Amino acid sequence: MKRSFFLAAALTVAAMPAMAHTGIGTGSSMASGFTHPIGGLDHILAMVAVGILAAQQGGKSLWLIPASFVAMMVFGGALGLNGVAVPMVEIGIVGSIIVLGAVIALGRQFPPAAAMVLVGFLAIFHGHAHGTEMPMDASGLAYGLGFVIATALLHGAGVGASLLARKLDKDITPIALRASGSAIAVMGAVLFVL
Numbered sequence: 001m002k003r004s005f006f007l008a009a010a011l012t013v014a015a016m017p018a019m020a021h022t023g024i025g026t027g028s029s030m031a032s033g034f035t036h037p038i039g040g041l042d043h044i045l046a047m048v049a050v051g052i053l054a055a056q057q058g059g060k061s062l063w064l065i066p067a068s069f070v071a072m073m074v075f076g077g078a079l080g081l082n083g084v085a086v087p088m089v090e091i092g093i094v095g096s097i098i099v100l101g102a103v104i105a106l107g108r109q110f111p112p113a114a115a116m117v118l119v120g121f122l123a124i125f126h127g128h129a130h131g132t133e134m135p136m137d138a139s140g141l142a143y144g145l146g147f148v149i150a151t152a153l154l155h156g157a158g159v160g161a162s163l164l165a166r167k168l169d170k171d172i173t174p175i176a177l178r179a180s181g182s183a184i185a186v187m188g189a190v191l192f193v194l
Contacts, residue, residue, distance in 0.1 A: 030145050032143055043126060045101075046097050049097065049101060051066060051154065052181065053115065054115075055159045056174075065115050066152065066159070072119075073124070075127060076124035077131035078131060079124070079127070081140060097191065100122065
């Protein structure tokens with residue numbers, strides 16, 4: 001029981017090193033795009049959760065789920081960059097944390113296509129926020145490449161932590177992943193209230 005608690009705590013803490021969206025300084029490059037997703041707890045939790053979900057589903061989902069998120073995030077970014085309104089973006093971002101956490105906590109297997117549609121839909125909100133918050137002096141391509149790389153790394157952190165946990169203790173890992181999903185959903189609810 002102690003091992004599962006520490007494993008769940010480790011998976012949750014891996015998603016916690018957030019700094020708020022401060023808006024301090026200007027950025028006009030790939031570095032600015034790269035720092036945006038890692039600059040807020042909301043984005044970190046959602047993107048690490050996508051990686052955990054992918055690992056939990058296993059098989060081709062290890063890459064299909066994160067790839068779907070990235071592709072639809074780019075689409076959402078293009079919408080935001082071009083001034084296309086997406087309703088309730090902030091609620092969609094926080095809602096994505098709650099939904100992804102709850103799905104992980106349920107621990108059920110989903111058809112890959114269903115999981116891809118779910119994360120793709122949620123990614124539009126994150127991408128839209130990236131696109132609309134892009135600094136005016138930034139190159140769209142460099143900025144976009146930066147946030148795609150950061151997102152992929154956060155997905156990789158979720159997948160990697162989950163696979164490492166499985167390697168350490170195959171029997172406890174499903175419980176630990178579900179516990180991390182619960183913690184992510186709770187953090188999303190806290191962010192919603194704040």
